[in-house]
Amino acid sequence: MSKKPILQAVGLTKSYGRVVALDGSDLELFPGEVLAVVGDNGAGKSTMIKCLSGAEVADEGQIIVDGQQVSFKRPQDGRHAGIETVYQTLAVAPALDIASNLFLGREMRKKGPLGSVFRMIDSSGMRKAAKEHIAALGIGTIQNITQAVETLSGGQRQAVAVARAAAFGQKVIILDEPTAALGVRESRQVLKLIESLRDRGMPVILISHNMPQVFEVADRIQVQRLGKRAAVVTPKSHSMNDVVAIMTGAMTVDKKDQALTSVR
């Protein structure tokens, strides 16, 4: 197999003042795969995906999308490149309703002169589409699409953020702990969603602390430690205990034993 990565990071470095959050980390995401990124708290996982999505600008290193080097300056840049992200902080506007949040930053315009001249947004169209996206996710506890997001539970908010990414992701979907606040049933739904995204050929980066979930859906597992990539393994080649050992530095994996290329 010699697939080319669809998204690649080389030597990403990012410091916040004296804190080196990311210390020359690499990452390759191959077409159609689910890449899990695991690591201790503060290992730099969120910082890395923020650099990949344009929410942060890396101090050093390159980001390559489809073989082309890019320089993302703002979250819009990542979005335009087809990379859709669910951030750990969710990034939803609490006072706005579910439909407005789903379409925030890319509102649908009304057809005809109402849209082109008066720039009116198509509220009913967006509500209808939002309903479909939420339904597609199979999270039935959201009853009313015009509800303000702040009236939702933490898990429901997470569902809205995931639905937004799933609806608009063109090339890559990045999920930073998408099941952290979810109940058992809702977690299952998100895992099923990840699998169906992969079946559609959409590559996914999944950050999670939940090892059983990671081992269930991931094709490859990238272990971050102290801002660096410690190893990339697969659920077949290594056990959960191995991965935890790599995370804590108790175990190292030889380069030749790592899963640095596509396994699908």
Added chain:
Amino acid sequence: MSQDTATYDAAAEFQDRASISQKAQALLHKYPWLSSTMVLVVASIIFSFFNENFLTPSNFSLILQQVAIVGAVAAGQTLIILTAGIDLSCGAIAVFSSMTMAKLVQGTPGEGEPVGIAIWLAFPAGLLVGMLGGAINGFLVTKVKLPPFIVTLGTFNVFLALTLTLTKGTVPSIEMDPFLLTLGHYVNLGPFRVTTGVLFMFAMYMVLAFVLRYTSWGRHVYAVGDDIDAARLAGISVNRVLMSVYMVAGLTFALAAWIVIGRVTVASPNTGGDLNLDAITAVVIGGTSLFGGRGTIFGSLIGAIIVGVFRNGLTLAGVDLYYQLLAIGLLIIFAVSVDQWIRKARK
């Protein structure tokens, strides 16, 4: 399926068990203008008992005229407060714009005959000055990243100083250009007799309400005030939105200046003194949250009318000016308390 329905019923029942105060909270949360509208209605009824002249078309026409200027400034102020900002310089921008228009039309008296420039140049120049003032505020907030309160406290003094420098302390009170006085004319609307300035203010509210409600820009204004980081991550150009808000607000302040000229028929550097705080008062009483992201533009119109109604009603009831101030002060504290109470429910 039947299981799902059962969950919904349980959820509905769960919500039904919410107490009356929780329901009120939820209702006010959804319709932030509701409490101010209630205050307006109740206050009007009470005032009508004290003086039979209160609830008459002619008295309400008078209130509207008194409210037009503050209302117009409050419209722009609402935009800024929705983004979790504040503009303490709004009145100063309005006065500076009005002085610019007047001075340009009138020319500089002194040696010989003063030569003014044509109104079709002077008027847009005045509007431009308002937008420029807003742009300066916006620049300092977005690029220099200073808190809006401090920025506008500073520019308030700057614009005031510029106005005084421009006028050198004198009041240009010669006959104004007829176009500049347009908004002082009276029109009859059934039993009501109001100035065109009042109608112009209403039109400003209509336009801004439309833009806030029906365009992406409006959504983005709310989103930025609601959670600026979330808005940024959602791909909104936060700085561009803030900049445009301060500039549009500056324009509305300059348009308010036009109403000022029509009403007082002179452009005086002293008209804007109370305007800053009165406009903020109207916005706050109208239910817009000082923390941003919550409120409506029409709420501010109601807020401005409430202030007018209180002043007028208390005057007609023979209440001393000091107690009028007291009443407005209590009203502000009441409005902010309601806002806090509503917000607490949702945290």
